[in-house]
Amino acid sequence: MKIKLPSMPKSDKLSVLLIMTVIIVALGVQYFIEVSKDEDVAHQLMQRELRIVEQQLFFELYDAGNAANVLRPAVLRMLHHPDSLTVLTRGMLKNYPNVMAVCIAFEPDYFPEKGHWFELVSHRVGDKIVDEQAGGPQHDYFKLEWYREGIIADRNRGRWVRPYYVEEYGGRYVSTFSLPIHDDEDRPVGVIAIDVTLDWLEGILKEAEPYKGSVCRLIDVAGNVLVTSGTSLAIPDNCFTDSMKVGNYNMQVILSCPQSAIYGETLLVDVVMFILLLICIVLILYIVRRNIRDMSRLDEAEENQRMIQSEMKVAHNIQMGILRTDFPEGLSARLMPMKDVGGDLYDFFEKDGMLWFIVGDVSGKGVSAAMMMGTTVTLFRSAVRRCSAPDEIVGELNSLLSEHNPGMMFVTAFVGRLDRRHGLLSYCCAGHNPPLLDGRVMDIEPDIPIGFQADYRFHRHSCLFPEGSSLVLYTDGITEARSAQHQLMGLQRLHDIVAERSGETAADTANRILEATCRFAEGQAQADDMAVMCVTNNAPAQHPSLTLSNTLSELTRAKTLLGEYCDAIGLTSKQTREMNLALEEALVNVINYAYPEGTSGLITLNITASSDADGRHIALTLSDSGAPFDPTARPEADVSGSIDARREGGLGIYFYTNLMDDVSYRRSDDGQNILSMTKTYTI
Amino acid sequence: MKINIQTHDDGATVALIGEFDTLATTEMSDHLNEIVALTDRPVTVDCSELEYISSSGLRFFMQLKRNSEQHGGAVTITHLREDVKEIFRLSGFCNLFDIE
Numbered sequence: 001m002k003i004k005l006p007s008m009p010k011s012d013k014l015s016v017l018l019i020m021t022v023i024i025v026a027l028g029v030q031y032f033i034e035v036s037k038d039e040d041v042a043h044q045l046m047q048r049e050l051r052i053v054e055q056q057l058f059f060e061l062y063d064a065g066n067a068a069n070v071l072r073p074a075v076l077r078m079l080h081h082p083d084s085l086t087v088l089t090r091g092m093l094k095n096y097p098n099v100m101a102v103c104i105a106f107e108p109d110y111f112p113e114k115g116h117w118f119e120l121v122s123h124r125v126g127d128k129i130v131d132e133q134a135g136g137p138q139h140d141y142f143k144l145e146w147y148r149e150g151i152i153a154d155r156n157r158g159r160w161v162r163p164y165y166v167e168e169y170g171g172r173y174v175s176t177f178s179l180p181i182h183d184d185e186d187r188p189v190g191v192i193a194i195d196v197t198l199d200w201l202e203g204i205l206k207e208a209e210p211y212k213g214s215v216c217r218l219i220d221v222a223g224n225v226l227v228t229s230g231t232s233l234a235i236p237d238n239c240f241t242d243s244m245k246v247g248n249y250n251m252q253v254i255l256s257c258p259q260s261a262i263y264g265e266t267l268l269v270d271v272v273m274f275i276l277l278l279i280c281i282v283l284i285l286y287i288v289r290r291n292i293r294d295m296s297r298l299d300e301a302e303e304n305q306r307m308i309q310s311e312m313k314v315a316h317n318i319q320m321g322i323l324r325t326d327f328p329e330g331l332s333a334r335l336m337p338m339k340d341v342g343g344d345l346y347d348f349f350e351k352d353g354m355l356w357f358i359v360g361d362v363s364g365k366g367v368s369a370a371m372m373m374g375t376t377v378t379l380f381r382s383a384v385r386r387c388s389a390p391d392e393i394v395g396e397l398n399s400l401l402s403e404h405n406p407g408m409m410f411v412t413a414f415v416g417r418l419d420r421r422h423g424l425l426s427y428c429c430a431g432h433n434p435p436l437l438d439g440r441v442m443d444i445e446p447d448i449p450i451g452f453q454a455d456y457r458f459h460r461h462s463c464l465f466p467e468g469s470s471l472v473l474y475t476d477g478i479t480e481a482r483s484a485q486h487q488l489m490g491l492q493r494l495h496d497i498v499a500e501r502s503g504e505t506a507a508d509t510a511n512r513i514l515e516a517t518c519r520f521a522e523g524q525a526q527a528d529d530m531a532v533m534c535v536t537n538n539a540p541a542q543h544p545s546l547t548l549s550n551t552l553s554e555l556t557r558a559k560t561l562l563g564e565y566c567d568a569i570g571l572t573s574k575q576t577r578e579m580n581l582a583l584e585e586a587l588v589n590v591i592n593y594a595y596p597e598g599t600s601g602l603i604t605l606n607i608t609a610s611s612d613a614d615g616r617h618i619a620l621t622l623s624d625s626g627a628p629f630d631p632t633a634r635p636e637a638d639v640s641g642s643i644d645a646r647r648e649g650g651l652g653i654y655f656y657t658n659l660m661d662d663v664s665y666r667r668s669d670d671g672q673n674i675l676s677m678t679k680t681y682t683i
Numbered sequence: 684m685k686i687n688i689q690t691h692d693d694g695a696t697v698a699l700i701g702e703f704d705t706l707a708t709t710e711m712s713d714h715l716n717e718i719v720a721l722t723d724r725p726v727t728v729d730c731s732e733l734e735y736i737s738s739s740g741l742r743f744f745m746q747l748k749r750n751s752e753q754h755g756g757a758v759t760i761t762h763l764r765e766d767v768k769e770i771f772r773l774s775g776f777c778n779l780f781d782i783e
Contacts, residue, residue, distance in 0.1 A: 372756040555706050575736050581770070585736045588705045639775030651738040651774060658773060 089122035106190035150178025211261035343369025344531030357658035360413035402454035410451035423466035423541035462564035585652035594626030694725035703740035723754035731762035
């Protein structure tokens with residue numbers, strides 16, 4: 001975990017510093033409270049320790065005093081045998097190992113025979129006990145403290161005199177307990193003095209160790225250290241010290257505890273707490289910063305979303321702008337993208353009195369579909385200007401859209417061409433939903449969708465589309481619209497809506513379909529775009545006819561019209577081809593021979609059809625105002641001979657005279673060659 | 684109409700696709716002449732995708748036949764569709780060609 005403070009805003013840095021300061025101050029205050037609490041605790045603890053030590057010392061030393069008290073009545077009883085008193089002092093030494101010497105000193109001239117001084121002493125020399133009479137001018141004990149103090153001391157409590165250093169006891173501090181002796185008449189007799197070494201008290205002092213490194217010392221009133229629990233006599237630095245007087249013994253116990261030991265734990269706890277808090281702060285900062293980053297990322301995402309939405313709005317406007325709304329009479333369309341942009345499309349174009357139109361649906365949705373939609377519409381507009389048949393247009397779109405199509409996107413489309421005058425509708429259906437023709441679903445075999453296979457050959461179909469006919473084209477967004485109850489709109493509902501149209505304009509029908517679909521799917525997010533187009537024909541039907549010039553290129557127009565008409569009235573493709581062959585052969589003859597070479601002239605083609613119980617009757621009439629020419633009068637071509645015997649000409653006339661049921665020629669009064677051909681196909 | 688010409692060691696294979704009408708014979712005359720020139724060796728004409736033929740188209744086959752007879756080649760027509768075959772039959776061309 002790494003916090004980069006420098007990357008924070010200045011105000012944040014100040015806040016962090018402030019928080020740190022507050023925490024440090026709080027910890028400091030807490031530390032001092034803890035320390036004073038520690039001191040109180042230490043004081044209590046040390047007092048308790050001191051009391052224990054004092055009591056132990058008191059009792060130990062009391063023992064010594066007690067020994068003197070035990071000795072005193074025995075001394076009084078044996079006053080008449082002063083020399084025997086050494087038995088008592090010697091016995092005392094034996095019983096009390098801490099007693100270094102026992103002394104009984106008498107008042108001046110108490111035993112006249114013994115002189116002015118008489119002091120019986122038993123003391124230890126090594127392991128032995130030596131008795132002596134120590135008093136004399138050189139050892140004038142009357143002047144010594146233990147005696148002076150002792151003789152006037154409380155008779156029951158005696159007196160501990162100041163401890164003193166004695167070289168001959170191995171350099172040890174010794175304290176002397178003095179107890180006065182009085183006889184029955186209450187006259188002072190002398191003093192019992194017991195010298196006690198103090199070093200054996202060390203053990204007691206050593207037990208007083210409330211803290212590690214504590215030193216407990218016993219000192220006299222002058223401050224001399226008598227016994228210490230430590231190795232050094234010096235008082236350690238930085239100590240917390242407490243003291244207590246030991247009974248009435250002129251001694252004090254002093255307990256010194258190092259501050260480090262007293263405050264040590266508190267300090268350690270505080271340091272640990274400080275570190276933990278620091279870690280907490282850093283962690284909190286990290287989390288807060290991360291959240292802020294996430295929030296800013298969220299803001300960024302929202303901003304992006306807004307930008308995308310506004311871009312999509314623009315895209316929507318562009319896409320809607322691509323779609324033409326300047327509908328000609330008899331054609332209207334509506335489109336509603338599911339998202340802002342979609343892949344449904346429609347377009348139309350008028351050329352040579354023909355109305356061309358396309359309704360399509362790009363696979364996929366959203367932007368990619370919208371781009372493909374735009375491309376498809378643009379390509380359609382380009383192709384429709386050059387092409388002469390719907391299948392040609394679809395073929396061109398297909399070969400262009402199949403190239404470089406890594407996304408394998410495809411377009412289903414229905415391309416139609418309405419010849420209003422002749423009531424003839426030609427179309428090519430590339431995998432698109434079959435439209436409704438006069439309210440009925442067209443029975444068509446669709447080709448594959450556009451974009452799959454560049455060299456696919458699409459097929460053209462035709463149907464009659466006389467005055468009053470209607471064609472409703474739609475995309476699957478209409479039929480697959482879902483209601484709140486998850487029902488599909490379905491073909492039947494569309495069918496029902498279309499069935500209600502009577503004398504309605506194309507625009508009304510298209511509107512009604514879209515509105516009904518939207519009503520059906522109200523409030524539901526729809527899965528697909530919706531597009532609908534309605535095409536009607538209000539022109540009274542005429543027999544198909546063409547006025548052609550005498551060039552071979554006119555052949556295509558004538559054959560296209562005848563082919564589509566034959567297809568529209570229900571001839572099979574074989575029959576259609578047969579009719580076309582007859583037309584071609586007759587027309588080529590007229591084009592080539594009616595007018596002198598290099599001059600132009602007009603040729604009229606009329607197609608009529610009727611049907612009765614015998615079948616469908618189709619009649620073709622070619623009229624021209626060229627030189628009189630009767631093809632029926634020419635000798636029939638010989639089709640049985642060998643190749644060498646064959647003439648190249650004559651085969652054409654042979655074909656149409658043989659393919660048609662009847663071929664007749666007449667020269668009209670206004671000087672026209674009129675060639676009529678009829679054929680009947682049984683149904 | 685579209686024309687595919689493939690030449691190989693044993694001769695050539697020609698595929699005629701679409702409608703072989705009068706317009707096609709004028710528009711595709713270069714390719715058609717090229718095919719005629721190949722008939723000094725065996726030529727197979729694949730008509731599996733030939734949907735329509737008029738007398739102009741048949742005239743091309745006649746040239747093909749004549750040229751191959753003059754140069755010792757041979758013309759084989761394969762995969763004729765039924766209604767195109769009908770035209771061949773009607774014109775007596777079935778007797779002139781090897782039709783498979």
